[in-house]
Amino acid sequence: MAAAAVADEVTEAMEQVEGEREEADAVADEAAEVMEQAEGEREEAIDAVAGEAGEVMKEVVEGEREEANAMADEADEAMEPEGEREEEADAVADEATEPMEQVEGEGEDGDAAAQRPALPLGRVKRIIRVDRDIKKVTNEAALLIAAATELFVGSLAAGAHRAASRRGRRAVRAVHVRAAAREHRPTADFLLDCLPAAEEAAPARAAAAGPSRGGGRGEAKPLPRGTRRIDAFFQKTT
Amino acid sequence: MTNGQDNLLPIANVGRIMKDGLPPQAKISKRAKETIQECATEFISFVTGEASERCRRERRKTVNGDDVCHAMRSLGLDHYADAMHRYLQRYREGEELAASLNSSSSAAAAAAAAGSRGGGAIQIDVRAELSIFRSGNNQGRPNN
Numbered sequence: 001m002a003a004a005a006v007a008d009e010v011t012e013a014m015e016q017v018e019g020e021r022e023e024a025d026a027v028a029d030e031a032a033e034v035m036e037q038a039e040g041e042r043e044e045a046i047d048a049v050a051g052e053a054g055e056v057m058k059e060v061v062e063g064e065r066e067e068a069n070a071m072a073d074e075a076d077e078a079m080e081p082e083g084e085r086e087e088e089a090d091a092v093a094d095e096a097t098e099p100m101e102q103v104e105g106e107g108e109d110g111d112a113a114a115q116r117p118a119l120p121l122g123r124v125k126r127i128i129r130v131d132r133d134i135k136k137v138t139n140e141a142a143l144l145i146a147a148a149t150e151l152f153v154g155s156l157a158a159g160a161h162r163a164a165s166r167r168g169r170r171a172v173r174a175v176h177v178r179a180a181a182r183e184h185r186p187t188a189d190f191l192l193d194c195l196p197a198a199e200e201a202a203p204a205r206a207a208a209a210g211p212s213r214g215g216g217r218g219e220a221k222p223l224p225r226g227t228r229r230i231d232a233f234f235q236k237t238t
Numbered sequence: 239m240t241n242g243q244d245n246l247l248p249i250a251n252v253g254r255i256m257k258d259g260l261p262p263q264a265k266i267s268k269r270a271k272e273t274i275q276e277c278a279t280e281f282i283s284f285v286t287g288e289a290s291e292r293c294r295r296e297r298r299k300t301v302n303g304d305d306v307c308h309a310m311r312s313l314g315l316d317h318y319a320d321a322m323h324r325y326l327q328r329y330r331e332g333e334e335l336a337a338s339l340n341s342s343s344s345a346a347a348a349a350a351a352a353g354s355r356g357g358g359a360i361q362i363d364v365r366a367e368l369s370i371f372r373s374g375n376n377q378g379r380p381n382n
Contacts, residue, residue, distance in 0.1 A: 119247055119248075119251050119252075120247075120251065123247055126245065127245055127283065128282060128301075131283060131286060131287060133294065134286060136301065137300070140330070141301045141302050141303050143303075143325075144303050144322050144326060145282055148281075148315075149278050152277075152281050152318070153256060153277075154256070156277060157256035157274065158259050171265040171266070172260070172265065172266045172267065172270045173267045174267065174269040174272075177277070178273070186313060186314035187281065187284070190280060190284050191277055191281075
């Protein structure tokens with residue numbers, strides 16, 4: 001009996017302890033919820049403040065921009081007659097400079113220069129007119145030929161650079177251009193006619209360099225018939 | 239400038255085009271520039287000779303853009319012809335657009351006419367065409 005009573009007391013005590021623990025857990029949960037709520041409110045407050053500040057900034061910036069635009073519009077309106085005058089002057093200048101051919105293709109604005117062929121049309125037309133058979137050439141034809149020539153020069157330069165790098169050279173030289181011209185199949189025929197071959201160029205260069213060096217030991221001239229070299233006199237005859 | 243140099247393209251421009259097509263560390267000798275200058279002049283004569291031959295066959299006196307494209311195709315320069323055909327189309331579209339924009343007022347039309355005589359109202363970016371052309375990577379290979 002006594003043992004049963006003790007056991008009951010123990011179980012009651014255990015239940016009481018568990019109840020207290022549950023209450024403590026509930027209190028802790030509530031505290032955590034309160035903390036979370038407080039943090040959420042703080043974040044909302046920060047966001048709201050930041051948002052308001054951002055809106056204020058935007059309004060200020062937009063207001064300033066609108067004012068600046070308005071001022072710019074006013075300035076444009078005030079300047080319009082002057083602009084028209086400038087355009088007329090430009091048109092007159094264009095008409096005046098029309099007969100003059102552009103030689104170097106430079107002195108243009110950056111954007112305009114990037115949009116035009118890098119070769120001057122005036123010079124291209126002059127080269128075209130060398131052929132007596134050609135009576136007239138349209139502007140678009142000259143423009144196309146200038147553009148095609150630019151492509152051709154670019155591709156020939158790239159070929160010459162490939163030839164130079166194959167030979168382990170960093171500098172592109174005339175020999176490499178000749179090699180590139182030889183590889184550039186469709187144009188090789190007419191290009192090789194206008195370029196001196198490397199084999200022809202080398203002896204010419206050697207001949208030009210010969211007199212200036214003077215004392216260079218070259219191959220001996222053939223002796224006249226019936227004469228012997230003096231060193232033959234000193235050779236042993238057995 | 240000497241008379242001989244008058245019939246060659248400016249060497250500064252030729253050198254600039256060469257530099258554009260090569261890596262920045264590459265060097266180009268003066269003789270190489272002169273050689274390519276001669277080649278470029280010869281190329282112009284080569285293409286225009288063929289274009290004028292076509293004009294002569296068709297009994298026309300003026301060489302136009304189509305003649306140039308046709309000449310390049312007949313000479314086996316198909317890659318050039320394709321690039322130039324695109325170029326020509328865009329050029330003509332630009333000219334039409336400029337004409338339609340400027341047809342409203344006579345003063346503006348006169349100014350546009352003066353501008354187009356000087357070299358066209360809307361120009362085409364040749365460097366873009368050059369990059370398209372290079373992407374084919376066929377210009378150095380046989381075209382048979």
